[in-house]
Amino acid sequence: MSVDIDKTGPQDAKPAGPEAIKAIPVRHYGRYVSAVLAIGILVSIVYAFSQGRINWGAIPDYFFDDRILDGVVETMWLTLLSMAIGIIGGIVLAVMRLSTNPVTSSIAWFYIWFFRGTPVLVQLFLWFNLGLVFEYINLGPFYKDQWSDFMTPFLTALLGLGLNEAAYMAEICRAGLLSVDEGQTEASHALGMSHSKTLRRIVIPQAMRVIVPPTGNEVINMLKTTSLVSAVQYYELFKQASDIGQTSGSPVEMYFLAAAWYLVVTSVLSVGQYYLERHYAKGSTRTLPPTPFQKLKAALSLRSLAR
Amino acid sequence: MTTPMVKAENVHKSFGHVEVLKGIDLEVAPREVFCLIGPSGSGKSTFLRCINHLEQISGGRLSVDGELVGYREKGGKLYELKDSEVALKRRDIGMVFQRFNLFPHMTALENVMEAPVQVKRESKAVARERARKLLDRVGLADKAGNYPSQLSGGQQQRVAIARALAMEPKLMLFDEPTSALDPELVGDVLDVMRGLAEDGMTMIVVTHEMGFAREVGDSLVFMDEGVVVESGNPRDVLTNPQHDRTKSFLSKVL
Numbered sequence: 032m033s034v035d036i037d038k039t040g041p042q043d044a045k046p047a048g049p050e051a052i053k054a055i056p057v058r059h060y061g062r063y064v065s066a067v068l069a070i071g072i073l074v075s076i077v078y079a080f081s082q083g084r085i086n087w088g089a090i091p092d093y094f095f096d097d098r099i100l101d102g103v104v105e106t107m108w109l110t111l112l113s114m115a116i117g118i119i120g121g122i123v124l125a126v127m128r129l130s131t132n133p134v135t136s137s138i139a140w141f142y143i144w145f146f147r148g149t150p151v152l153v154q155l156f157l158w159f160n161l162g163l164v165f166e167y168i169n170l171g172p173f174y175k176d177q178w179s180d181f182m183t184p185f186l187t188a189l190l191g192l193g194l195n196e197a198a199y200m201a202e203i204c205r206a207g208l209l210s211v212d213e214g215q216t217e218a219s220h221a222l223g224m225s226h227s228k229t230l231r232r233i234v235i236p237q238a239m240r241v242i243v244p245p246t247g248n249e250v251i252n253m254l255k256t257t258s259l260v261s262a263v264q265y266y267e268l269f270k271q272a273s274d275i276g277q278t279s280g281s282p283v284e285m286y287f288l289a290a291a292w293y294l295v296v297t298s299v300l301s302v303g304q305y306y307l308e309r310h311y312a313k314g315s316t317r318t319l320p321p322t323p324f325q326k327l328k329a330a331l332s333l334r335s336l337a338r
Numbered sequence: 339m340t341t342p343m344v345k346a347e348n349v350h351k352s353f354g355h356v357e358v359l360k361g362i363d364l365e366v367a368p369r370e371v372f373c374l375i376g377p378s379g380s381g382k383s384t385f386l387r388c389i390n391h392l393e394q395i396s397g398g399r400l401s402v403d404g405e406l407v408g409y410r411e412k413g414g415k416l417y418e419l420k421d422s423e424v425a426l427k428r429r430d431i432g433m434v435f436q437r438f439n440l441f442p443h444m445t446a447l448e449n450v451m452e453a454p455v456q457v458k459r460e461s462k463a464v465a466r467e468r469a470r471k472l473l474d475r476v477g478l479a480d481k482a483g484n485y486p487s488q489l490s491g492g493q494q495q496r497v498a499i500a501r502a503l504a505m506e507p508k509l510m511l512f513d514e515p516t517s518a519l520d521p522e523l524v525g526d527v528l529d530v531m532r533g534l535a536e537d538g539m540t541m542i543v544v545t546h547e548m549g550f551a552r553e554v555g556d557s558l559v560f561m562d563e564g565v566v567v568e569s570g571n572p573r574d575v576l577t578n579p580q581h582d583r584t585k586s587f588l589s590k591v592l
Binding site for chain 1: 390392421422425426427428429431432433435437439440441442443452453456457485498501502505
């Protein structure tokens with residue numbers, strides 16, 4: 032539909048656009064008041080803690096202690112490995128639960144029912160004490176040992192946390208798989224792709240957008256849940272800190288120290304999660320969200336407060 | 339007499355207690371453009387989906403290029419095909435959906451390359467080369483690197499056609515390919531389909547585009563409530579319908 036207009040169209044006209052509006056912006060007085068109030072409360076809380084009967088000097092003394100650093104490394108390893116078991120197990124269980132085969136879906140249902148329904152601490156003790164039921168572990172010619180020697184604290188911790196996590200991850204993954212439009216599966220099948228290829232190439236990559244955020248939550252949860260494995264004599268951050276606390280006579284201080292380390296690791300993990308989410312947003316949004324760095328820059332420009 | 343590309347004999351399909359197809363008989367010859375029209379709920383999309391076994395028929399016989407869909411016949415008995423055998427047959431049948439169903443996490447080019455690389459084990463270089471040619475053919479050579487969310491509906495549907503063609507099918511199924519498009523974008527998609535028809539592709543098209551059916555179609559079937567009401571040359575059926583049901587439908591859509 033082309034309408035003939037004379038050649039002095041908007042392009043040719045002088046750029047005498049409308050003048051920018053000069054108006055007094057709405058003042059957000061409430062923001063200033065609440066910011067002052069919040070800072071005031073924070074300062075008074077910090078002051079109260081600094082005046083308490085807590086030996087703050089002990090924390091920097093031990094912050095980079097070898098035992099604490101060892102504990103941090105062990106905690107991170109344990110988190111990483113048990114999450115790996117959890118995620119792989121979770122995807123397998125989710126696929127099993129959504130299967131049309133009644134046997135596999137029932138097995139998955141039962142697994143999830145059991146591992147979600149019992150406390151993880153009890154599960155840890157169960158693995159630790161399974162020697163009461165199976166005295167030996169016997170894998171024919173490959174391996175034979177007493178259960179109590181085989182089940183080291185590390186293996187107990189790994190199995191206990193990982194298998195428990197798999198049950199939770201299964202539900203997260205199932206939600207992710209269900210979130211992908213059925214038309215995607217149909218289109219893939221119509222092209223001659225097999226079930227497993229459809230899952231791997233088409234459905235799971237799209238499900239990841241739904242799976243990643245709650246999984247980030249699970250990782251952070253796991254990081255802190257690892258403190259439970261001190262109960263089965265595994266030396267991770269929490270166990271190391273409480274041991275130091277008992278020998279150095281500043282137990283509460285050492286718990287604060289451990290908490291500070293958990294906060295540090297959590298912060299690092301949150302940044303990682305953000306980039307992972309950006310990766311899986313590929314194709315779903317027209318422009319990728321800003322990186323935390325870009326966000327920080329924007330937040331630091333004072334205009335955002337006044338706006 | 340050549341083998342028909344698609345042959346349906348008394349095809350029935352039920353979802354639970356609801357019978358959607360109540361005995362469909364039709365034949366589609368090779369190189370034919372076969373149009374299916376009818377009101378929504380008449381079973382035309384369901385029938386189309388039966389042809390590549392996205393739905394399983396519950397009665398009758400349906401064959402593509404002389405081979406039964408979903409079954410193997412041996413000694414007078416029918417054996418259900420395994421999933422892998424069904425997948426093998428689907429390679430030769432391209433399908434284009436109303437809602438495009440492009441893979442949103444892949445670029446247009448990757449969408450077209452996916453099946454040849456993953457299913458036919460073609461090398462990426464070969465697949466990429468042909469994918470570029472196909473995108474060029476549907477007029478989207480410059481959109482190869484775009485994700486589906488960055489394309490208009492008409493562009494997405496043309497990528498979807500290129501994706502189906504990448505498997506070099508002998509039969510193309512179109513399930514209301516222009517129904518989800520803005521009116522001004524319909525023409526581009528129909529042009530691509532017209533080009534395909536001229537190249538001799540066998541096509542079954544479920545459509546509401548009567549103009550396309552009249553100009554491009556070789557045969558036309560009007561379906562209603564799970565049965566074929568009327569069939570024949572598109573120009574004859576559309577201009578001079580014999581049944582009252584066809585007349586009343588056409589008076590509403592033309």
